[in-house]
Amino acid sequence: MKQNINTQKITITALFAAIICVATFFIKIPIPATNGYIHPGDGFVVLSGALLGPVFGAVASGIGGATADLLGGYALYAPVTFLVKALMAFSVGKILEIFKTQKDHEKTGAVIGAVISVIINVGGYFFYELILYGKAAFVSVPWNVVQGISGVVIFFALYPTVKKVYLNRR
Secondary structure (H helix, E strand, O other), X not given: OOOXXXXXXXXXXXXXXXXXXXXXXXXXXXXXXXXXXXXXXXXXXXXXXXXXXXXXXXXXXXXXXXXXXXXXXXXXHHHHHHHHHHHXXXXXXXXXXXXXXXXXXXXXHHHHHHHHHHHHHHHHHHHHHHHHHHHHHHHHHHHHHHHHHHHHHXXXXXXXHHHHHHHHHO
């Protein structure tokens, strides 16, 4: 499948990377038990996959999330964040591409994509932390689930409106 890459698509991809970085870096709820935090950035990760498609959503999400980690002093997590956030957006974008071809099934695709993005988020960080910290990685699983679910809630709150605006500007 050939994609039409234009200046507007590249600009919106960069804008999403910046939004994801800002939403992750500046708006956070600390979790003392894990030395991590909960943030609204994942809502924009899922949204970028849904609006930009799998490839551009993955690029925006990987760059935005990893940049937030680098700026926030979590350089150790930047590589896995790049991969996890890119996979989250890619999966949402790909699933929505598949479901958009079936009439009246886009909502189903959005739900499935969002659930898979939570699984990727929780699983990706768990396996990375398992390598780093051993069994202590289990402590972060419930918090990563909360993080994933909060991202999904933000996605579903924003998606209908942002989708209309985005599609009308194309």
